[in-house]
Amino acid sequence: MKFIKHALAAIAALAIITPALASTTPLNPKAAPQLERSTADHSKFKELQQTFTSGPEVTKACLACHNTAGHQVMKSIHWTWEANSPTTGKKLGKKWAANNFCGSIISNETRCTSCHAGYGWKDKDYDFTDQNNVDCLACHDTTGTYKKFGTDAGHPLYADREFEPMEGPPGKKQFKAPDLSKIAQHVGQPGRGNCGACHFNGGGGDAVKHGDLDSSLKNPSRELDVHMAKDGANMVCSDCHTFNAHQPSGSRYAATSKDKHGLDLPKDDHNHATCESCHGFTPHKEAKINNHTNKVACQTCHIPEFARGGIATKTLWDWSTAGKMDANGKPLFIKDDHGHLKYSAAKGDFAYGENVRPEYKWYNGVVHQIAITDKLDGLLDAKGVLELNRVEGSAKDPNARIWPFKVMHGKQPYDTGNNTLVVNHVYGDDDTSLWRNYDYSKSIKAGMEYAGLPYSGQFGFIETRMNWFITHMVAPKEKAVPCQECHTRAADGRLAAITDIYLPGRDTKGWLDLLGGLMIAGAIGGGVLHGGIRIATRRKEKAK
Amino acid sequence: MSNRIYIYKRYERFWHWSQALLIITMMITGFEVHGSYLLLGFKKAVQLHTLAAWTLLTLWAFTIFWQFTTGEWRQYLPSLKNVGAMIKYYTIGIFTNSPHPFRKTVVQKHNPLQRLAYLALLAFISPLIWGSGLFYLFYGDWPRFGLDKSLSLETIATLHVLGAYMITAFFFIHVYLTTTGHTVFAHIKAMITGWEEEEHETPKGSKAH
Numbered sequence: 001m002k003f004i005k006h007a008l009a010a011i012a013a014l015a016i017i018t019p020a021l022a023s024t025t026p027l028n029p030k031a032a033p034q035l036e037r038s039t040a041d042h043s044k045f046k047e048l049q050q051t052f053t054s055g056p057e058v059t060k061a062c063l064a065c066h067n068t069a070g071h072q073v074m075k076s077i078h079w080t081w082e083a084n085s086p087t088t089g090k091k092l093g094k095k096w097a098a099n100n101f102c103g104s105i106i107s108n109e110t111r112c113t114s115c116h117a118g119y120g121w122k123d124k125d126y127d128f129t130d131q132n133n134v135d136c137l138a139c140h141d142t143t144g145t146y147k148k149f150g151t152d153a154g155h156p157l158y159a160d161r162e163f164e165p166m167e168g169p170p171g172k173k174q175f176k177a178p179d180l181s182k183i184a185q186h187v188g189q190p191g192r193g194n195c196g197a198c199h200f201n202g203g204g205g206d207a208v209k210h211g212d213l214d215s216s217l218k219n220p221s222r223e224l225d226v227h228m229a230k231d232g233a234n235m236v237c238s239d240c241h242t243f244n245a246h247q248p249s250g251s252r253y254a255a256t257s258k259d260k261h262g263l264d265l266p267k268d269d270h271n272h273a274t275c276e277s278c279h280g281f282t283p284h285k286e287a288k289i290n291n292h293t294n295k296v297a298c299q300t301c302h303i304p305e306f307a308r309g310g311i312a313t314k315t316l317w318d319w320s321t322a323g324k325m326d327a328n329g330k331p332l333f334i335k336d337d338h339g340h341l342k343y344s345a346a347k348g349d350f351a352y353g354e355n356v357r358p359e360y361k362w363y364n365g366v367v368h369q370i371a372i373t374d375k376l377d378g379l380l381d382a383k384g385v386l387e388l389n390r391v392e393g394s395a396k397d398p399n400a401r402i403w404p405f406k407v408m409h410g411k412q413p414y415d416t417g418n419n420t421l422v423v424n425h426v427y428g429d430d431d432t433s434l435w436r437n438y439d440y441s442k443s444i445k446a447g448m449e450y451a452g453l454p455y456s457g458q459f460g461f462i463e464t465r466m467n468w469f470i471t472h473m474v475a476p477k478e479k480a481v482p483c484q485e486c487h488t489r490a491a492d493g494r495l496a497a498i499t500d501i502y503l504p505g506r507d508t509k510g511w512l513d514l515l516g517g518l519m520i521a522g523a524i525g526g527g528v529l530h531g532g533i534r535i536a537t538r539r540k541e542k543a544k
Numbered sequence: 545m546s547n548r549i550y551i552y553k554r555y556e557r558f559w560h561w562s563q564a565l566l567i568i569t570m571m572i573t574g575f576e577v578h579g580s581y582l583l584l585g586f587k588k589a590v591q592l593h594t595l596a597a598w599t600l601l602t603l604w605a606f607t608i609f610w611q612f613t614t615g616e617w618r619q620y621l622p623s624l625k626n627v628g629a630m631i632k633y634y635t636i637g638i639f640t641n642s643p644h645p646f647r648k649t650v651v652q653k654h655n656p657l658q659r660l661a662y663l664a665l666l667a668f669i670s671p672l673i674w675g676s677g678l679f680y681l682f683y684g685d686w687p688r689f690g691l692d693k694s695l696s697l698e699t700i701a702t703l704h705v706l707g708a709y710m711i712t713a714f715f716f717i718h719v720y721l722t723t724t725g726h727t728v729f730a731h732i733k734a735m736i737t738g739w740e741e742e743e744h745e746t747p748k749g750s751k752a753h
Contacts, residue, residue: 288590291684483586489579502698505579505586512702516709523713527720530634534724537639 043185052180055119055155056132061184063131070131072246078117079134081105086254087366096371097253098388100317100410100464101203104372104423107450110153111427115198122153124450137180139194140187145178147197151427156180166435167333167344192218192228195237207311211356211406212472216309224309226476242272249273255469257297257365257393258401275299295501297363297401299471301481305355306406306470312340316351316409319424320461323438331438346426346435348411358404358470360495362393367467373453376419376462388466395500402498404470411463413444417456423447547742551653552735556616559607560735566600567711569593574708597677619654622663630657638724648740665714673707676700 042048047065052058063070077083082093094105094112105112106124113121119133120126127133135154137146149157150165157177164172196218203209207216222229228236241250250273259276261268272278275298282290283298292301307313324332324345331345340352368390370379380386388410393400414421425447426434432446440459448455486495487505495503552560573593576583584592611617629645634657637645646655654662679691679700686692725731726741734740 286591287684288594294684294687483590484582487577487579487586488582502696502701504697504701505577507698508579508705509702512705512709516705516712519709519713520716523716523720527716530638531720531723533639537641541641 038188042187045185048181048184050181052184054158055135055137055180058180058184059119059132059134059136062136062187063134069136069246070134073117073134073136074128074131075245076117076247078246078248080128081116083251083253085367085369086251088368090369090371092253092369092371096373098370098372098374098421100388100408100412100466101209101314102426103412104447104451106423107425107447108427111151113154114148114150114152115201116154119154137183137187138197139190141183141194142188142191143183143186144193146180146183147178149175166346167341189236190238191236195241199237203314207307207309207313209314209408210468210472211306211313211353212303212468212470214307214309214311214313216311217472220309220473222476223479224475225473227474232476240272240277242270244270252469253367253369254365255363255367255471257363257403258294258399295395295401297403299469299474300358300360300402300404302474302477303358303404303470303472304475304479304481305357306404306473307354307356308473308475310354312338312352312354313356313406314350314408315353315356315406316349317347318349318411319413320348320411322346322348322434323440325438345438351409356406357494359407360402360404360498361391361467362395362397362400362498362500363391363403364393364397364400366392368392370421372421372423372451374420376414376421380462383463385463385465388464391467395498402495406468406470408466408468409463410466411461413440413459414462415444415448415456415458416460417458418454420453421462422455422459423451423453425450548739549648549650549742550738551648551650551740552738553614554738555610557735557738559603559610562603563600566596566603567715569596570600571708571712571715578705578708594681597681601674619652620659620662620666622659623656625656627656627660630655634724644726647742661714665711669707669710669714672703673711676704676707680704 047061050061052061059070073079077093080093082091082095084090085092098104102108102112109124109126110122117135117138119135135148137156138148147156148154149161151163157175159177161175161177162172163175164170196213196215199210199213200206200215200217201208202213207214217225217228220229222232226232227240228234238248241248243249249271256274259274262276263280264270264272264277275283279298281293283293284290321343322345324343326332332343333341333345334343336342336352338352340350342350342352344350368387370376370386370388376386391403391405412421413424422444424434424440425432425443429436430446431437432442434440434443437443444459445455445457481494484505486493487503489506489508493506495506570593573584573589573596575581576589577586577593583589626645633642633645636642648655679686679695680697683697683700686695722731722735723729725734730741
């Protein structure tokens with residue numbers, strides 16, 4: 001009896017201790033496999049157990065079951081590369097919006113469309129209605145082995161190939177063709193790497209374009225990106241850029257300047273591309289900090305610097321110097337001490353930045369994006385600089401908040417006769433492309449002719465600026481911008497350029513401090529004087 | 545022998561010194577918020593300034609209760625009687641070792657000039673700084689009450705800083721005047737112990753009081 005009692009007690013004790021022990025041991029994902037979220041194991045499907053020889057073949061197999069997916073994708077900006085600005089109504093997208101990186105996709109298709117969500121867009125006569133040309137794998141490959149080849153109009157390699165990159169070290173490099181069958185059998189939800197394959201490499205290379213998007217975000221530290229870090233929220237791009245019927249949310253032509261909807265609940269529109277969608281309107285414990293959200297975008301404080309992942313972003317691209325040859329008559333390529341190309345005969349001069357403090361501007365939701373067909377009359381500032389995508393807003397504007405930007409400096413060719421930007425035919429194995437012939441007069445003429453746009457025959461170079469919203473690389477809260485970096489009298493305060501608001505700690509009135517200073521000086525001086533006389537007269541008194 | 549009178553009661557002394565600490569804290573943090581210097585960092589300065597303000601408001605709530613229940617509020621009633629004599633004392637008498645024209649008693653612990661000064665503080669500077677301060681503090685709630693159309697942060701901040709300069713000037717004068725007792729530290733001692741020691745010697749060359 002006594003033994004049974006003891007045994008029971010021991011079992012009871014174990015029952016209490018064991019779960020406690022278990023909960024302190026870290027979870028080992030290998031020991032306890034997590035339940036697959038998907039209800040379909042694609043490797044088991046007969047339709048995918050075949051040897052695929054091309055991308056469109058895979059797509060056909062996908063669409064056999066996912067029979068509306070193709071048409072959904074074909075409505076998305078990832079396919080059309082064309083969008084009307086919801087605020088200005090202007091026709092934009094990669095086809096029309098001007099930038100100060102590579103310029104225009106027109107006449108350069110086979111190279112640029114290596115990031116198109118489709119196959120075979122190699123010239124202006126591309127058929128946008130053929131759903132078999134939708135590229136499912138670029139977004140849905142989970143093996144990390146699918147790669148669209150840089151010069152094959154959106155196709156991956158179908159056989160191994162030797163290739164010499166223009167700006168790489170001399171000599172041919174071997175490129176391997178991905179195993180399409182294996183990839184097709186391992187499809188799933190997009191991860192950071194899928195989106196990153198294009199969006200980290202915008203502008204022709206890692207980190208070049210955005211400043212807040214580069215390959216360091218594939219597996220970022222918590223400090224670099226609190227949302228996407230494995231030890232942070234371990235989120236992927238589409239957790240915020242939610243997709244509805246293959247349409248991504250979030251737009252740089254009309255980024256939401258001030259979310260007036262707040263938390264996005266299941267009954268709402270499933271658009272999480274604002275901080276407020278998840279964090280609401282009053283995310284801070286302190287009311288004083290919540291008071292800022294009316295005028296200051298979350299990103300302004302929570303992304304202290306961009307290009308923080310150890311990869312430099314381009315900050316200047318000067319096309320005007322392209323075309324220099326070395327002593328042997330070979331195109332010149334010069335690298336800086338960090339291994340960055342600082343001069344390329346094909347592209348001109350570059351400057352780079354890491355850990356860059358953004359510039360701050362009012363933004364009310366309206367972006368005035370220049371299109372390549374726009375007349376530039378009246379669009380240049382006093383210094384003759386063209387702002388390619390001016391953001392609108394001021395302190396008085398109830399829709400405006402202060403936003404952080406990477407401001408890209410550029411100098412690019414334009415038509416001095418017609419006063420428009422130009423289509424520059426940079427890529428192609430022909431006798432007019434810039435990167436083959438290093439001759440602007442040929443490449444611009446060819447580009448404009450191909451695009452069917454008027455060209456005066458005369459070109460020059462124009463200084464341009466382009467605003468890139470800084471909205472990724474959100475730091476943990478303890479790394480947010482300290483208050484006194486804006487609330488400061490210092491001339492290099494972060495908001496020194498925002499002058500149309502009263503900013504405590506920065507702004508004061510001369511007369512106020514003069515008057516106050518006189519009052520304090522009078523009070524102290526009066527005391528010293530009065531006390532001095534008292535001491536002097538007391539001494540006299542004693543001396544008597 | 546000196547005459548000792550118990551003039552500052554325990555609560556009054558507690559009020560005075562805690563208020564002094566809070567006001568000094570608010571002066572230091574307030575001018576940092578104004579941008580005059582960098583000491584604690586803007587955020588900490590704002591937090592401490594706000595905490596001190598709420599603490600002082602609480603202290604005042606108790607003090608107002610105390611003033612009325614004890615009848616001490618009468619100490620702040622102004623009177624122009626003898627103001628001339630006080631001015632004359634501070635501008636001439638104090639240097640010629642004349643006797644102080646005012647005798648502190650338990651029912652009259654402030655001299656006429658003090659009464660006027662404290663009343664000015666209470667009636668003018670205090671509403672200015674508290675009024676502007678509360679508007680400043682509740683800036684985020686302006687739109688809810690439609691105040692954002694008619695008020696600007698710049699105006700409120702300017703008024704608040706103006707009040708701050710006045711209080712700071714007052715502070716320095718106040719501290720200096722504590723040294724004008726019969727010894728340099730006599731007034732401060734009284735404010736610590738509560739006991740005021742009266743002069744017993746008639747100074748040379750002055751009339752007996």
